[in-house]
Amino acid sequence: xxxxxxxxxxxxxxxxxxxxxxxxxxxxxxxxxxxxxxxxxxxxxxxxxxxxxxxxxxxxxxxxxxxxxxxxxxxxxxxxxxxxxxxxxxxxxxxxxxxxxxxxxxx
Amino acid sequence: xxxxxxxxxxxxxxxxxxxxxxxxxxxxxxxxxxxxxxxxxxxxxxxxxxxxxxxxxxxxxxxxxxxxxxxxxxxxxxxxxxxxxxxxxxxxxxxxxxxxxxxxxxx
DNA sequence: CGTGTAAGGAATTCTGACACG
DNA sequence: CGTGTAAGGAATTCTGACACG
Numbered sequence: 001x002x003x004x005x006x007x008x009x010x011x012x013x014x015x016x017x018x019x020x021x022x023x024x025x026x027x028x029x030x031x032x033x034x035x036x037x038x039x040x041x042x043x044x045x046x047x048x049x050x051x052x053x054x055x056x057x058x059x060x061x062x063x064x065x066x067x068x069x070x071x072x073x074x075x076x077x078x079x080x081x082x083x084x085x086x087x088x089x090x091x092x093x094x095x096x097x098x099x100x101x102x103x104x105x106x107x
Numbered sequence: 108x109x110x111x112x113x114x115x116x117x118x119x120x121x122x123x124x125x126x127x128x129x130x131x132x133x134x135x136x137x138x139x140x141x142x143x144x145x146x147x148x149x150x151x152x153x154x155x156x157x158x159x160x161x162x163x164x165x166x167x168x169x170x171x172x173x174x175x176x177x178x179x180x181x182x183x184x185x186x187x188x189x190x191x192x193x194x195x196x197x198x199x200x201x202x203x204x205x206x207x208x209x210x211x212x213x214x
Numbered sequence: 215c216g217t218g219t220a221a222g223g224a225a226t227t228c229t230g231a232c233a234c235g
Numbered sequence: 236c237g238t239g240t241a242a243g244g245a246a247t248t249c250t251g252a253c254a255c256g
Contacts, residue, residue, distance in 0.1 A: 005112040005157045010122050014247065018148065019117070024248080025217060033216095041125065043225060045248055050112045068215070121226065131227080132238060140237095150246060152227060175236070 009039040009047040016048045020056045027056070033069040035059055035076065116146040116154040123155045127163050134163070140176040142166055142183065 013024050020027075030036050031046075036055055038046040062072050120131050127134075137143050138153075143162055145153040169179050 008157075010118045010126070012119055012122075012247080013249095014150075015117050015119075015148065015154070023217075025219090028249090029216065041122065043121075043248090045225080047122070050115075063216085070215090119226080120228095130238075132240090135228090136237065150227090152246080170237085177236090 006050045009049045009052075011048045011050075011053070013038075013046050013048070016053060016056070019053055020060065022056060022060065030056065030059055030069065034073055035069060113157045116156045116159075118155045118157075118160070120145075120153050120155070123160060123163070126160055127167065129163060129167065137163065137166055137176065141180055142176060 013027055016022070016027055017024050027036075028046075031038060036048070036052050036059075038048045038052060041047055059072060063069075120134055123129070123134055124131050134143075135153075138145060143155070143159050143166075145155045145159060148154055166179060170176075
């Protein structure tokens with residue numbers, strides 16, 4: 001509800017380039033390496049979210065540290081996996097509490 | 108701090124058109140009538156914020172009700188004036204409290 | 215590996231103007 | 236008044252490729 005703007009894909013690659021300082025070439029390359037996932041508009045142009053931009057900021061730092069895109073991707077997948085596991089676990093706990101006591105937990 | 112994305116001018120007119128359903132002609136016209144205030148990118152293209160888009164949604168409703176752009180502008184200015192007055196009054200109260208008691212009020 | 219660049223085409227955006235009603 | 240449209244130019248974006256190291 002809050003933060004709803006953060007993930008809307010509405011920013012063109014030119015604007016992302018302006019904000020991040022990256023060249024369009026770099027931005028497209030990081031997509032090729034599956035570090036960011038812009039959507040496409042009807043006409044086929046890439047659309048990025050504020051979240052994508054923040055993601056790029058982190059990528060810039062890693063690249064400067066000499067980390068390779070492949071490794072950055074590994075780290076991202078690892079974090080995602082942990083998040084998923086946490087979610088499954090929490091959902092399960094909520095489900096059991098609900099089944100036994102009919103309690104509505106706040107998410 | 109929160110809501111920081113809402114007012115960043117990063118969306119091109121084409122995207123605004125897609126989201127709102129308005130033609131570019133209409134969007135530019137509402138700017139001419141001083142109902143919205145996009146910024147310009149380095150190259151001179153208009154950039155809108157999520158807030159602008161919400162503003163446009165309200166404008167659409169008013170227009171459909173038969174309200175003229177001039178009147179919509181009047182209403183906007185009136186609301187702005189009230190907000191300003193409230194702010195001045197509150198700032199003054201805060202200032203006096205602070206002067207007499209040195210209390211830090213939360214804004 | 216990560217990035218630059220030249221290439222050509224397609225789509226975008228801009229302004230000022232004429233039109234209708 | 237609010238909106239459509241044709242006009243011409245300038246800037247954007249896209250893809251696939253070659254280059255360097």
